[in-house]
Amino acid sequence: MATPRENDTMAKLVALCKRRGFIFQSSEIYEGINGFWDYGPYGVTMRRAVENLWWKYMVEDRENVVGLDSTIICNPRVWKASGHLDQFSDAMVDCLDCKKRHRQDQMEDPTTCPACGSKKLTEPREFNLMMKTFVGPVFDEEHAAYLRAETCQPIFVDFEQVRVASRQKLPFGIAQTGKAFRNEINPRFFTFRSREFVQMEMEFFCKDAESMDWYNYWRAERWKFYTDLLQFPEDQLRIHDHDKLAHYAKAALDIEFAFPFGWGEIEGVHHRGTWDMSRHTEYSGKDLSYFDQEANERYLPTVVETSCGLDRIILALLCRGYREDLADTQKEDKDQDVRVSLSLPPAVAPVQVAVLPLVKKLGDKAEAIYADLRRAFRCEYDLAGSIGKRYRRQDEIGTPFCVTVDFDTLEDQAVTVRDRDAMTQERISLDQIKSYLAGRIL
Numbered sequence: 001m002a003t004p005r006e007n008d009t010m011a012k013l014v015a016l017c018k019r020r021g022f023i024f025q026s027s028e029i030y031e032g033i034n035g036f037w038d039y040g041p042y043g044v045t046m047r048r049a050v051e052n053l054w055w056k057y058m059v060e061d062r063e064n065v066v067g068l069d070s071t072i073i074c075n076p077r078v079w080k081a082s083g084h085l086d087q088f089s090d091a092m093v094d095c096l097d098c099k100k101r102h103r104q105d106q107m108e109d110p111t112t113c114p115a116c117g118s119k120k121l122t123e124p125r126e127f128n129l130m131m132k133t134f135v136g137p138v139f140d141e142e143h144a145a146y147l148r149a150e151t152c153q154p155i156f157v158d159f160e161q162v163r164v165a166s167r168q169k170l171p172f173g174i175a176q177t178g179k180a181f182r183n184e185i186n187p188r189f190f191t192f193r194s195r196e197f198v199q200m201e202m203e204f205f206c207k208d209a210e211s212m213d214w215y216n217y218w219r220a221e222r223w224k225f226y227t228d229l230l231q232f233p234e235d236q237l238r239i240h241d242h243d244k245l246a247h248y249a250k251a252a253l254d255i256e257f258a259f260p261f262g263w264g265e266i267e268g269v270h271h272r273g274t275w276d277m278s279r280h281t282e283y284s285g286k287d288l289s290y291f292d293q294e295a296n297e298r299y300l301p302t303v304v305e306t307s308c309g310l311d312r313i314i315l316a317l318l319c320r321g322y323r324e325d326l327a328d329t330q331k332e333d334k335d336q337d338v339r340v341s342l343s344l345p346p347a348v349a350p351v352q353v354a355v356l357p358l359v360k361k362l363g364d365k366a367e368a369i370y371a372d373l374r375r376a377f378r379c380e381y382d383l384a385g386s387i388g389k390r391y392r393r394q395d396e397i398g399t400p401f402c403v404t405v406d407f408d409t410l411e412d413q414a415v416t417v418r419d420r421d422a423m424t425q426e427r428i429s430l431d432q433i434k435s436y437l438a439g440r441i442l
C-alpha cells in the first residue's frame with residue numbers, strides 16, 4: 001500500500017506533467033476519457049527517444065532481429081486463435097453501495113469494496129478486455145473486428161513472410177512497437193494502467209532444445225537495457241520469476257520497478273513454447289513449421305518473448321527522476337526555495353541542452369551557438385525571464401545541461417555549462433563544447 005507521502009509524489013508528478021506538457025488527459029476540454037492520455041511536446045519527444053533507444057538496442061544493433069510494423073486491426077480469427085476472444089478477460093466486481101467497479105484479482109479482500117468498505121458486492125463476472133469495432137458499413141457480428149490487445153500476435157501471423165523476405169535462419173527475432181488497446185476495468189496510477197498504450201515486443205524463434213539458453217540470454221539483455229542504457233538504479237528494479245506457468249511455457253518473469261504506489265511490472269520475458277505457432281497453424285490451416293537445413297528436420301519454432309510497455313517505462317523514468325531539494329533563490333524574503341528537477345538520463349531527456357544568453361544583448365552570439373548545437377543535440381533556446389528562473393524551468397523538464405552565454409564569451413570564446421544534478425558550473429571553450437556535451441549525452 002502506498003503511504004500518503006508516496007501518493008503525494010504521484011500527485012506532484014501528475015501536476016508537473018500537465019503543467020510542462022509531458023502528459024495530460026486526452027480530450028480534456030470535454031472532461032477527458034478515463035484511461036486515455038495525450039503526450040505533449042516534451043512527452044512525445046521523450047517517448048520517441050526511449051522507443052528509438054529500444055529499437056536500436058533490440059533491432060539495429062543485431063543481425064538476428066528484424067522489424068515489423070503490422071496493422072492494429074487484423075482478421076478477427078487471429079484473436080480467436082490466440083485465445084484472446086475466449087480467454088482474455090478479468091473478473092469484475094461491482095459495489096452495490098458506492099457503484100465503483102473493481103478487478104477482483106486486485107482487491108486486497110475480495111469480500112470488501114476497497115473504495116468504501118461495503119460488503120455488498122455483486123458476484124464476480126468475466127469481462128473481456130478486447131476493444132471491439134466494425135469494419136465496413138454494416139454493424140453486425142459478421143463485420144466485427146478488434147483493436148489488437150498486444151503487438152506480438154501479428155508477428156506470429158507474419159512469421160513466414162518476414163523469414164523469407166529477410167532470409168533469416170533460426171534462431172532469429174522479429175520486433176515491433178506500436179499501440180495496443182485493452183478495455184481495462186479499472187485504469188489507474190496515471191498512465192500505468194491505460195486503455196490505449198504502446199508496447200515494444202520482440203519474439204525470438206528458436207529450436208526447443210536451445211530455448212532456455214535464449215531465455216536466459218534475453219533476461220540478461222533486458223536487465224542491461226534498464227540498468228545500463230536507462231540508468232535505473234538496481235535497487236529500484238527487481239525480477240519476479242513466475243512460479244505458476246502456462247501449460248506450454250518453461251519459464252516466465254516480470255521486470256518490476258519500485259513506483260511510488262508499489263512494485264509494478266514494466267516488462268515480461270516469457271517462454272511461450274510452440275503455443276502461438278501451433279494455434280495459428282491450426283486456425284489458419286497454413287503450415288508455420290520451419291525446415292532446419294543443418295539438422296535436416298522440420299519443426300515448429302519455440303518462442304521466447306520480451307514484452308514491455310513504453311508508457312510504463314516513461315512513467316518509471318519520471319518517478320525515478322522527480323526530485324525536490326532546497327536551492328538558493330533571489331525571491332524576496334527568502335534565501336532558499338524548493339527546487340523541482342527531473343533527473344532524466346541525458347540520452348532520453350526531451351531537451352538535452354538549453355542555450356541561455358545572460359541578457360538580450362548577447363542574443364546574436366547565443367543564437368549562433370544554439371544553431372550549431374542543435375545539429376547534434378535536442379536543444380532549446382530561452383531568453384525569457386531571469387537566469388535563475390530559466391534554470392528552474394529547465395530543471396523541471398529534466399534538461400541535463402544549460403549553456404550560458406555571458407559578456408566574457410565575447411572575449412574568451414567560452415561558455416558556462418551548468419550540470420542539472422551536480423549543480424556545478426564549468427567554463428568550456430566554444431571549440432570544445434560539442435565534444436564535451438557529446439561525451440556526456442550520447
Ligand code: ATP
Nearest residue numbers: 184192193194197265266267268307308309311312
Ligand atoms: P498487468 O498484469 O499489469 O495487467 P500484463 O501481464 O497483462 O500486465 P502483458 O500482457 O505481459 O502485461 O503486457 C506486456 C507489457 O505491456 C507490460 O509489462 C506492461 O508494461 C504493458 N502493459 C500491459 N497492460 C498495460 C496497460 N493497461 N497500460 C499500460 N501498459 C500496459
